[in-house]
Amino acid sequence: MTCYQEITCPDCGSSDIMKSGRSGLGTQRYRCRNPECSTKTFMLAYRYKACEPGIKDQVVDMAINGSGIRDTARVTLLAKCPLD
Structure with missing residues (x-):
């Protein structure tokens, strides 16, 4: 099959x-x-998660809203690869 x-x-x-x-x-x-x-x-x-579609827009939005590098990394990593 x-x-x-x-x-x-x-x-x-x-x-x-x-x-x-x-x-x-x-x-x-x-x-x-x-x-x-x-x-x-x-x-x-x-x-690398940075190559996935939609990540760049999310990072730009977070930067405009005043999020720091560590906060951005934490949010993008957890949003795209949840812990099992």
Whole structure:
């Protein structure tokens, strides 16, 4: 029995995806084939949380509201990788 995982673009939500090689650490990269999409390549699991979509906007919002570096790190780490 084979199992398939449907992969969609994190930016536009399109399922028209193609493989696009591997990262330096061996993680599979994917490319969105939608011509209107601004995403060039993406991965399903990033090693560094700063590369995930939405983190930059969250950090900028926290900086504008006066949060410090440690507070920002604590919030972004716990929001994206909860402790098991």
